[in-house]
Amino acid sequence: xxxxxxxxDPGTGSLIAQVILAGAAAFFMFFKNAFKSFxxxxxxxxxxxxxxxxxx
Amino acid sequence: MSSSEKDTxxxxxxxxxxRDPSGFxxxxxxxxxxxxxxxxxxxxxxxxxxxLYDLLSSHxxxxxxxxxxxxPFLQNANSSLASQFAGFKIIKPKQIPFISYPYxxxxxxxxxxxxxxxxxQSEALKHGMTLKDASAFNVQFIGNKPIFIDxxxxxxxxxxxxxxxxxxxxxxxxxxxxxxxxxxxxxSKLSQxxxxxxxxxxxxxxxxxxxxxxxxxxxxxxxxxxxQPKKTKKKSSDKRIMLSxxxxxxxxxxxxxxxxxxxxxxxxxxxxxxxxxxxxxxKSTEEKSKIISGWLQSVKPKTIWDMGxxxxxxxxxxxxxxxxxxxxxxxxxxxxxxxxSLTNSKKNNxxxxxxxxxxxxxxxxxxxxxxxxxxQRGKPDLIMALALVHHLRISxxxxxxxxxxxxxxxxxxxxxxxxPKDDSQVEEMLQNREDIFTDYIFHRFIxxxxxxFDLHHQHELPESKRILCLMRAKKYNYKIA
Numbered sequence: 001x002x003x004x005x006x007x008x009d010p011g012t013g014s015l016i017a018q019v020i021l022a023g024a025a026a027f028f029m030f031f032k033n034a035f036k037s038f039x040x041x042x043x044x045x046x047x048x049x050x051x052x053x054x055x056x
Numbered sequence: 057m058s059s060s061e062k063d064t065x066x067x068x069x070x071x072x073x074x075r076d077p078s079g080f081x082x083x084x085x086x087x088x089x090x091x092x093x094x095x096x097x098x099x100x101x102x103x104x105x106x107x108l109y110d111l112l113s114s115h116x117x118x119x120x121x122x123x124x125x126x127x128p129f130l131q132n133a134n135s136s137l138a139s140q141f142a143g144f145k146i147i148k149p150k151q152i153p154f155i156s157y158p159y160x161x162x163x164x165x166x167x168x169x170x171x172x173x174x175x176x177q178s179e180a181l182k183h184g185m186t187l188k189d190a191s192a193f194n195v196q197f198i199g200n201k202p203i204f205i206d207x208x209x210x211x212x213x214x215x216x217x218x219x220x221x222x223x224x225x226x227x228x229x230x231x232x233x234x235x236x237x238x239x240x241x242x243x244s245k246l247s248q249x250x251x252x253x254x255x256x257x258x259x260x261x262x263x264x265x266x267x268x269x270x271x272x273x274x275x276x277x278x279x280x281x282x283x284q285p286k287k288t289k290k291k292s293s294d295k296r297i298m299l300s301x302x303x304x305x306x307x308x309x310x311x312x313x314x315x316x317x318x319x320x321x322x323x324x325x326x327x328x329x330x331x332x333x334x335x336x337x338x339k340s341t342e343e344k345s346k347i348i349s350g351w352l353q354s355v356k357p358k359t360i361w362d363m364g365x366x367x368x369x370x371x372x373x374x375x376x377x378x379x380x381x382x383x384x385x386x387x388x389x390x391x392x393x394x395x396x397s398l399t400n401s402k403k404n405n406x407x408x409x410x411x412x413x414x415x416x417x418x419x420x421x422x423x424x425x426x427x428x429x430x431x432q433r434g435k436p437d438l439i440m441a442l443a444l445v446h447h448l449r450i451s452x453x454x455x456x457x458x459x460x461x462x463x464x465x466x467x468x469x470x471x472x473x474x475x476p477k478d479d480s481q482v483e484e485m486l487q488n489r490e491d492i493f494t495d496y497i498f499h500r501f502i503x504x505x506x507x508x509f510d511l512h513h514q515h516e517l518p519e520s521k522r523i524l525c526l527m528r529a530k531k532y533n534y535k536i537a
Contacts, residue, residue: 007075007076007077007188007189008075008188008189008220008221008224010218010220010221010222010223011223012284012285012297013223013280013283013284013285014222014223014226014280014283015218015222015297016283016285016297017222017279017280017283018218018219018222018297018299018303018304018307019218019297019298019299019303020279020283021275021276021279021280021307021310022299022303022304022306022307023303024271024275024279025275025306025307025309025310026303026306028271028272028275028310029306029309029310029313032313
């Protein structure tokens, strides 16, 4: 049987904040990653084009 | 645990480990041990059986320890001491060369410690455990590498539980990092005032509007600080706040991203310019290095405190002749630049710390003893005070007598550099003030230091008029090799 030795005050506000912010964080990270992958594709496309041009 | 601090077995309870009921730390013959209370055994066993301990300690994220089945201090202990340990497990962690505190770290050290804490929490979750606290005091540095020292911080993760230490993490790490990044590096010292981290309401009010553009700071500082339940609400309403493991992992990933997004504005500090623009010529710099190396070779110190280290040129030199160097300087930018060069150099025996020698870290916390003063945390075999004495005497107005006495109390050997009044650095200091420092003459300096020290060698540096001296505190009755 595990007992929890809670000795710091987590702050009720901070527990609620995690529930709210988990959604917000997922939203921010999704868009950031989508944004990044879009530009990376754009970059790799341009690199590809450069390479193709060089090989020609 | 009894409040007795010391008994005949040189057993001293650590004053900084009384809050967590899972155990306590103590010193025996100057080595640190940890006693684990029976109530924590299940969590401790889970940490071992889940493979978390092996993983974290093999990467040197967590300090390694040995279980002491028959500890030396209990072998001949009296019954009262033995009864205090009845039922406790004793572990001996790997010893940390020097205990430093978050308010002595530069930005990049604090950032490394924050990322280490988040990495450990992520790994703990994968192993069915969680960190029950996220205090910055749980991280120490061995050289330039952070290591988590609180083996008793892990507990079993209960599905659906939010992270208990989330607020503590934000207050201990994210708040000072954001304040340094957006406002001023001198705000790192706020952690010294607020022992449990900088309050989020205060942090939010101090930060600039620009910080709202950082989604991490906007979420974990600004929004977080404003979510406070009304006190009139019944307690039962907030009893079951559930957060899935996936949501928790998302928060941790976002915190990591936020910490990584914070960077120090690079400013050219006064002391950072010092190395390149000082009056030293190439010849005098070479001579200075040669003389110091020779003296260090003959003294063979184990630990060196380089006081007023600037960007660490001589700490690097000294590190080749001893086990550990603690480099101290009041200037944040200097230490930041030093930490950066250490990361590239792979030296692992130099710890740079931001310390104002005219106002070193005090004892803080309960009874002023929870966090120790600088002087209580160690005694170097040798102090290097290079191009420092004019700052202490002229900028801070500390008399030679007090400087000499302080150095003689702290260390055995002293390499000190005397900077004469006609040096361009001192001339600049006295440019806009009255020169009241009539005692600032080399022979007066030597006379006063000779009360506390024996002068072994002195050497005038070519093309600079500065004088290097090697001294040994008189209280040590010695034989030099």
